[in-house]
Amino acid sequence: MNTDAVHTAxxxxxxxxxxxxxxxxxxxxxxxxxxxxxxxxxTDPGVKQDIPTWCRxxxxxxxxxxxxxxxxxxxxxxxx
Amino acid sequence: MSLKRKAIALxxxxxxxxxxxxxxxxxxxxxxGVNFYTGFCVEGHTHAIRKKDAKKEKRNNAxxxxxxxxxxxxxxxxxxxxxxxxxxxxxxxxxNLNPCLDCKVFMVNQAQLMLNRARDLADDGGFDFIITGxxxxxxxKSQRKETMPLIAxxxxxxxxxxxxxxxxxxxPTLPELEGxxxxxxxxxxxxxxxxxxxxxxxxxxxxxxxxxxxGCCFLTxxxxxxxxxxxxxxxxxxxxxxxxxxxxxxxxxxxxxxxFKMIISREEGENRFLEGYRKAxxxxxxxxxxxxxxxxxGDPSEDDLKLxxxxxxxxxxxxxxxxxxxxxxxxxxxxxxxxxxxxxxNDVKPEWxx
Ligand code: SF4
Numbered sequence: 429m430n431t432d433a434v435h436t437a438x439x440x441x442x443x444x445x446x447x448x449x450x451x452x453x454x455x456x457x458x459x460x461x462x463x464x465x466x467x468x469x470x471t472d473p474g475v476k477q478d479i480p481t482w483c484r485x486x487x488x489x490x491x492x493x494x495x496x497x498x499x500x501x502x503x504x505x506x507x508x
Numbered sequence: 509m510s511l512k513r514k515a516i517a518l519x520x521x522x523x524x525x526x527x528x529x530x531x532x533x534x535x536x537x538x539x540x541g542v543n544f545y546t547g548f549c550v551e552g553h554t555h556a557i558r559k560k561d562a563k564k565e566k567r568n569n570a571x572x573x574x575x576x577x578x579x580x581x582x583x584x585x586x587x588x589x590x591x592x593x594x595x596x597x598x599x600x601x602x603x604n605l606n607p608c609l610d611c612k613v614f615m616v617n618q619a620q621l622m623l624n625r626a627r628d629l630a631d632d633g634g635f636d637f638i639i640t641g642x643x644x645x646x647x648x649k650s651q652r653k654e655t656m657p658l659i660a661x662x663x664x665x666x667x668x669x670x671x672x673x674x675x676x677x678x679x680p681t682l683p684e685l686e687g688x689x690x691x692x693x694x695x696x697x698x699x700x701x702x703x704x705x706x707x708x709x710x711x712x713x714x715x716x717x718x719x720x721x722x723g724c725c726f727l728t729x730x731x732x733x734x735x736x737x738x739x740x741x742x743x744x745x746x747x748x749x750x751x752x753x754x755x756x757x758x759x760x761x762x763x764x765x766x767x768f769k770m771i772i773s774r775e776e777g778e779n780r781f782l783e784g785y786r787k788a789x790x791x792x793x794x795x796x797x798x799x800x801x802x803x804x805x806g807d808p809s810e811d812d813l814k815l816x817x818x819x820x821x822x823x824x825x826x827x828x829x830x831x832x833x834x835x836x837x838x839x840x841x842x843x844x845x846x847x848x849x850x851x852x853x854n855d856v857k858p859e860w861x862x
Contacts, residue, residue, distance in 0.1 A: 443784055445754070447545055447568050451585045474568070481571045485581055 435503065436464035442499065446474035450482050453504070457488065462508035465491065470500045479504070513688040514538045515670070516619050516635045519581060520724045521569025523705055523717045524641030524673060529577050530712050531672040532639055535689045540580045540635070542622060543570035544615050547587035547753050548594075548725040569718040576714070586618065587750055594727065595746045604733035606725065608650035609659070616640065616663035623668070637668040637683045644674045645699040653677070673697045673705070726757065735761055738862045742769065742806065751785070755803075758782065761862040762819065768806030769862070770816055772823050789839065792820050796833040799824025814848060819860075821850035 439456050441449035449470045456466060468479060479502050480490045491503040517529045519541035529539050574581035593614055597607030619638045627634040644653050656678055660669045667682040675684065676696035684691040697704045709717060726732040735756045740746045742763070758781055760772040773779040782791075782801045789803040790813070802820040804813070817834040826832035827850050836844045 447543075447549075447570075447583055448585070450568065450571070451545060451583050454583060478568045478571055481567070481575055482581075485571065485574050485579075 434465070435467040436460065438467045438469065441468060441470045441472075441475075443471060445472050446478050449475050450478045453479055454482065454486075457486075457504070457506055460506045462506060464506045466504045466506065468502045468504065470502070471498055473500065475500055475502065512536070512538055513636045513683070514540070514634065515637050515639050515683075516623055517541045517579070518615055518619060518638070518640045519543045519570050519573055519579075520641070521573055521718055522641070522724060523709060523714075524643060524646075526573045526577065526641070526714065526717060527705060527708050527712075528639050528641040528672045529573075529579060530714070531694065531708075532670070532689055533577065533579075535693060537689060539577070539639070540582070541570070541574050541577075542582045542584060542619055544590075544618065545583060545585045545587060546590045546611075546725060547750050548590075548727050550725060573717075582622075584618065586614075590614070591748065594748075602647070602649040602728065604728055604730050605736055606727035606733075608647060608728075609655055612640075612642070612650055612655075612659050613662045616659055616665050616669060620663055620665045620668075623665075636688060637670055637681070638665050639670050639672055641673060642671045643697045643699075643705075644677050670694075726753075732756060735862050738763060738769070742766065751788070755782075755785070755805075759800075759803075760823070762856075762860040763862055764815055764819060764857075764860045765808075765812060768804055768808040768812055768816070770819065771803040771805065772820055773800040773802075786837065787839075791837050792817055793835045793837065794821055794824045794826055794832055795835050795845065796831075797821070797824050797826035797829065799826060814846065817846055817848045818851040819856060821848065822853065822856055824850070826850050827853075 437456065437460065439452055441452050449468065449472060453468050460466065476493060483490050483504060488507050489505040491505050494501050515532055515537050517525065517539050519525050519529065520543065529541065533539055571581060593607050593610045594605065597610040599609040602608050616638060623635040623638060642651050644651060644656065660666055670681045670683050671678065673695045674697050675691065675694035677698055680691060683689045739748065739752060755771055758778050760774055761769060762772065763769045771782065773782050779801050782803055785803055789805060791804060792802040799821060800823050802816065804816055808816065813836050821827065821832045821834060829850060831847055832850050834846050834848060836846055
């Protein structure tokens with residue numbers, strides 16, 4: 429599920445601390461269309477909380493959250 | 509039916525801005541929030557870094573406030589533009605290196621620009637005014653009666669800037685004069701007493717909120733400001749990169765000599781964070797005993813590195829040993845092992861600690 433291939437776009441925020449991953453996600457999604465999907469890769473555990481909150485506020489859907497070694501992968505569907 | 513008016517609110521994540529939003533929401537105003545990331549925000553960071561805090565729930569308070577109040581939130585990264593404010597504040601600093609007055613002017617101005625932009629876009633309803641959670645007299649420097657009009661004027665927001673928590677102590681603003689909001693239902697809070705805010709929170713049923721002590725950013729913190737001054741002094745110029753100010757939040761900082769500083773991790777979480785900077789810094793790793801990662805910032809000589817190795821092992825399991833082995837990893841990638849005697853506690857001078 430969480431592979432680059434099935435997503436419209438991928439955003440690598442590894443090494444960045446919150447709120448930077450959220451800001452980057454926000455700015456990336458601004459450029460995307462309804463129904464497209466974004467895979468965010470992060471290392472700050474704060475994203476597990478913050479990105480879903482940001483998505484709820486803005487009406488986007490979190491499809492999946494998973495972890496692969498130190499990486500946290502969040503899959504988002506853009507809803508407009 | 510009258511047009512639904514819209515306000516843009518500065519949302520810090522603290523109680524005051526939360527209440528300010530709530531007060532105008534209650535009057536039928538539609539609110540969207542904006543939160544600014546300056547690089548110095550207390551949010552997340554250190555909690556994310558330090559392992560001892562790892563189990564604590566980590567959340568971004570501004571996002572949480574927005575969700576609780578049911579408003580949209582834009583988070584803006586202003587860290588680059590913000591440097592100018594920290595380095596060169598027109599109105600000077602507060603108690604530490606916090607340029608609160610300039611900071612407020614800057615943030616309200618950013619909101620004003622958003623307001624103008626939204627107005628230019630015909631398809632967007634646009635915003636009619638800006639709100640903040642400022643309270644007269646709450647902060648000695650930036651939130652005084654005289655500074656309120658100054659912020660309104662210098663930010664360009666003028667009479668479109670409403671402070672719902674202390675509006676009754678100030679001349680009426682456009683939203684009040686136009687009847688978009690009812691002045692009678694705004695507040696007249698002043699001073700450092702937090703009781704009126706807590707009562708209002710209770711009235712609204714808001715029982716959970718963040719209470720940052722002192723201010724919303726690290727610049728109000730004395731020990732943080734000391735580290736930043738030290739950095740500027742050592743470099744001979746007032747300048748910083750984002751990585752510099754991140755590193756000031758992490759580890760023990762010691763300056764045994766003018767030409768170099770040591771950043772010593774205090775625990776596993778910090779160790780992991782500092783590891784991310786290994787390539788950018790000459791660093792020390794104790795190989796004979798478990799110990800912290802130490803980054804060296806500056807321009808140390810070979811003797812200085814030896815001194816640094818002796819100091820850093822003081823903070824490792826080798827502290828009582830007669831000999832320890834430390835690897836010096838030079839910035840270019842060369843590694844050199846060194847056998848040293850860990851420094852005794854008494855020899856680590858208190859004034860080295862920044
Ligand atoms: S505490 Fe920091 S963020 Fe808050 S107004 Fe002062 S300088 Fe700005």
